[in-house]
Amino acid sequence: MSLRYALLGLLADRPYSGWQLLKHFEGSLAYAWPALHSQIYPELARLREAGLIEQTGEGPRGAKEYSLTPSGREQIERWLRETTPGRNTRDEALLRVFFLWLLDPDEAAAYLDREAEFQRRLLADLERIAASPGPDDARERSYRLALDFGLRVTRTRRDWAEDSARAVRAHSPEAPQPRRNRRA
Amino acid sequence: MSLRYALLGLLADRPYSGWQLLKHFEGSLAYAWPALHSQIYPELARLREAGLIEQTGEGPRGAKEYSLTPSGREQIERWLRETTPGRNTRDEALLRVFFLWLLDPDEAAAYLDREAEFQRRLLADLERIAASPGPDDARERSYRLALDFGLRVTRTRRDWAEDSARAVRAHSPEAPQPRRNRRA
DNA sequence: TGCAACATGTAATGTGTTACATGATTCA
């Protein structure tokens, strides 16, 4: 049901076409709930049939502009107020950590290096986004809260990966502790 | 494919029955890749047909003990070494944050309070798990790495939720700053 | 003997991804 409510939530701000909604899912929403056009268009058709959105205009290339109906507005508010978020956590990068012991320590450390690099890049992206200013309305403040979430979690993940790579290397038979007079 | 490799990874440690594997998915793996018995049993049958695992014994109530084959061991090592983890991030609790502006500030703050409480409880669970000691082998060290990940991310999420609830309340028209002589 | 936990499976439904399919508009 999350996709459904994500669409209603976006349309609560202003009317959008399916294409424009898709761009949101490729942008900021990609970190929270990614979706492709093949899922979005049929879902919009269902929301329309259910009376939660309606078509309120047409754009250049057969674009359909959808708006939230009062019924749709009611639905999303109820979702936010009266239901609790699903907690199904799927994180393949974390799953792999449980099985890192199957690799040599140097290979395990290399995996953690790649993880740290991924988080550093992501963090750089998010910091670039955070640096560009926006208006100071309620909608923007919600968006900034989500962005701040991303910044904090990404920093934490980066630090964890860097620390873990060090810890794994500290256990490696190859280079256990820095020492002098090392023999071949 | 993640479920497939999670099963191979567990069986790389020692033989397990489907039921015992299920218990892992309900326990530590629940935070990384949850799975139910209705998904696990058919997948074990497929892995067996593919020659990645084999049945090596029988337990009391029709329990089947599975072991990893050399081919299966090769597959999971290749997965860890040669493929990159999927980065599809689905987080309904975060998704909702984008739409918090649709609620009154006090309701939005209440949502963030609930989020903070959830993370505090989860953190307490993880800390209890972390407090119980285990052996000091490579497998346990991988597990501790994953646990440390959970601890750090959960603390970050708790802090974010607490700070955000405060920030939202600071913007509320009802109680902007602590003041005396407040009129009804 | 009745309940909880053990133990395995299948079927139906819902959700998500990949692939197929088509056409309009803009710009170089």
Added chain:
DNA sequence: TGAATCATGTAACACATTACATGTTGCA
């Protein structure tokens, strides 16, 4: 005129959840 982007849709497949279905063992 050819490529990129805009714009919408369906079909096939893969993955995940809920529901259906059955039988065993241990214990109070």
